[in-house]
Amino acid sequence: MIAYKYDFVPAGEQTLHIAFPEQIDVSENQLIQELAQQLRSRFIYEITDIVPAYRTLTISFDIRKTTYYEFSSKLKDFLAHYVPDTKNDHGRIFEVPVCYDSEFGIDLEDVAAFGNISVEELIKLHSTNNYFIYMMGFLPGFAFMGNVPDQIAMPRLSAPRASIAPGSVAIAGKQAGMYPVDSPGGWRILGRTPITLYTPNNPLPPFQAGDWIKFSQIDRTDYSAIKELDAHGEYQLKIISE
Incomplete structure (x- = not known):
C-alpha cells in the first residue's frame, strides 16, 4: 500500500x-x-x-x-492495489571528482560565510554528503539533486549570471546540481568537475534519476589529468555501490 x-x-x-x-x-x-x-x-x-x-x-x-x-x-x-518494493531503494552511487579551487568555486567564500564556517569546512561538508538524483531536466544531462546540508543551504542568487561554465558544481538551497553546458544560472558555484556531462553525440550521462552522487575533492593537477583522459574517452566514473 x-x-x-x-x-x-x-x-x-x-x-x-x-x-x-x-x-x-x-x-x-x-x-x-x-x-x-x-x-x-x-x-x-x-x-x-x-x-x-x-x-x-x-x-x-x-x-x-x-x-x-x-x-x-x-x-x-x-x-x-500497488505494494511498493521496499528492497529496491538504494540506487547506485557515482563518485564525481570536483576541484574546489577558488577559480572554479566562485561562491565558496559567500557560502562559507553563510554557514559561519571556513572554506575548508565547507568543502569537507559538501564532499562528504551523498546527493540523491530526484530528476533530470532543465538542461540535457542536468541532475536535480539533494539534499544539501542545512548549514550551507544558501539560496540562489537574486539575479542569475549570464554564463556558467560547463562542469560547474553548484547548490541552491537544499538542491545540488552540475551544469552540463555553458548556461545562464543563479545557483551558488562551489567547484568544477573535469568530466564531460553532455555532448550531442552522447547526450545521456551514466547516472540517472534514482541514483546518488558523491563528490570527491581533487586538486588542479588531478583536474587537468582527468580532463585529458576524459577528452580521449579514457575516463570512467567510479561506481561506489550498486
Missing part, C-alpha cells in the same frame, strides 16, 4: 499528473521512480511518455487507444 496521499491532476486531453505531497523527500521520490518503471511495463500500449519529477509523475497516453476517464480509472485501480 502506498504511504503517501496523491491526487490526479488533468494536464490536457492526453496527459495527467499524479501529484504527491509537495516536499523534497527521498523516499517519496524513490516511490515515484519505481512507479514510473512499473507503469511503463504495465500500460505499454496506452502510455506514450512518462516523466518522473520531484513530487509528480506526468503520464501521457494515446487518445486513440483509451480515454482520459478509462485510463485514469485503470491507474486508480492499479495504485489502490
